[in-house]
Amino acid sequence: MNVEDQGEVKIKQEADIAMARRAIRDLATKLGFGVTETARIVTAASELSRNVFKYAGAGVMQWRALTNGENKGVELRFEDQGPGIADVNEAVREGYSTGGGLGMGLPGAKRLMDEMEIDSGIGKGTRVTVRKWRRR
Amino acid sequence: MGNESISVIRIHDVLLVTMPADPDDATVAALQERTLEAMDQNDVRGLVLDLSKVEILDSYFARTVAETAQMVGLMGGETIIAGMSPAVAITATELGVTLGKTRTALTIDRALDMIGKQGNGTRPRRER
Numbered sequence: 001m002n003v004e005d006q007g008e009v010k011i012k013q014e015a016d017i018a019m020a021r022r023a024i025r026d027l028a029t030k031l032g033f034g035v036t037e038t039a040r041i042v043t044a045a046s047e048l049s050r051n052v053f054k055y056a057g058a059g060v061m062q063w064r065a066l067t068n069g070e071n072k073g074v075e076l077r078f079e080d081q082g083p084g085i086a087d088v089n090e091a092v093r094e095g096y097s098t099g100g101g102l103g104m105g106l107p108g109a110k111r112l113m114d115e116m117e118i119d120s121g122i123g124k125g126t127r128v129t130v131r132k133w134r135r136r
Numbered sequence: 137m138g139n140e141s142i143s144v145i146r147i148h149d150v151l152l153v154t155m156p157a158d159p160d161d162a163t164v165a166a167l168q169e170r171t172l173e174a175m176d177q178n179d180v181r182g183l184v185l186d187l188s189k190v191e192i193l194d195s196y197f198a199r200t201v202a203e204t205a206q207m208v209g210l211m212g213g214e215t216i217i218a219g220m221s222p223a224v225a226i227t228a229t230e231l232g233v234t235l236g237k238t239r240t241a242l243t244i245d246r247a248l249d250m251i252g253k254q255g256n257g258t259r260p261r262r263e264r
Contacts, residue, residue: 018160021192025158039192039223043231046194108195108231 005065011049011080012058020049020061024076031065031072033134041074041132044109048078048128051105056082056126066131073114073133078126085120092118142167144174150251151175151183152244157191164197168204175213183208184247188219198233205238216240218247 005027009020024045028038045061052059059080066073085091092106106128110116113130120126142163143154151174155167171183185201187193193201205215218241220228241247 014161018158021158025191035221036223036226039227040230042192043194043227046192046196047231050194050196105195108233111230111232112227 001066001068003064004067006063008060008062009049010058010060011052011078014053017046017049017053021046023061024063024074027063027065028074028132031074031134033074033132037132037134040112041076044112044130044132045076047105047109048076048130051128052078052080052082052126056080068133071133073131075129075131078128081125084122084124084126085118086122088118088120092116142170144170146174146178146180147248149181150248151178151180152186152248153183154186154188155190157189159190159197161196164200168200168207171204172207172211175208175211180213181252182214182216184241184244184251185215185217186219186244187217187224188221188244190220190224193220193224193228193233195231195233198228198235202234202236202238206236214239214251216247216250218242218244 007023009016009023011017011020021042025038025042028041033041049061052061059078059082062077062079064075066075092110106118109130113132115131117129118126141156145152151171153167153171153174156163159167175183201217205217208215216239217235220240239250241250
């Protein structure tokens with residue numbers, strides 16, 4: 001797996017969620033993702049950056065353009081130093097939320113993307129990585 | 137942001153509210169305020185919420201739309217959501233968002249036809 005390009009968007013205020021969406025829309029379009037695939041990636045980016053802002057107050061979204069042989073993909077990594085998630089398995093289950101939201105942030109993003117990894121724990125902050133590969 | 141504005145216009149008995157392609161949270165919040173204000177200041181049957189330009193409907197946006205429709209309902213008006221693109225409909229469904237019981241229409245024309253009527257806005261069949 002090679003990294004072709006990378007960048008980041010700092011999430012410090014509510015308006016940065018929209019900034020993150022725009023950065024990822026540009027990236028997905030540039031990588032040749034179709035309209036629906038782009039909408040999926042951008043929506044996942046929106047949910048995950050909103051989680052960062054809502055639960056941790058601040059954090060960062062790092063993006064990478066990937067190639068794996070013939071495949072092109074996008075990887076988004078969201079990192080914060082917030083309170084962390086006590087039970088990651090529970091958090092990606094349908095309908096689970098402690099933030100007064102709709103509980104669809106993590107499970108929703110997981111459905112929209114091809115791969116998701118979460119590294120978190122109480123007092124350890126949270127790192128969520130998602131990937132989407134372009135269908136040919 | 138200048139290009140992120142919500143347009144609210146009155147067409148006869150209906151308010152037509154058009155959302156920009158990718159509204160930030162402040163713009164989405166303004167939807168609720170501007171819509172309810174416009175409902176209060178105009179004697180209309182309800183509103184058509186035009187989402188045809190919208191490129192993404194995340195959980196926050198969807199919740200605000202559903203809540204706004206509910207609030208308009210409490211005020212005595214009707215809301216019809218119109219023009220959602222296939223990509224947005226697919227993505228919103230996969231994400232798991234719903235718009236409650238809000239009525240929807242394929243196009244603005246159909247939505248305008250539906251206001252004040254039950255059913256799905258198809259023209260009534262001629263009686264034999």
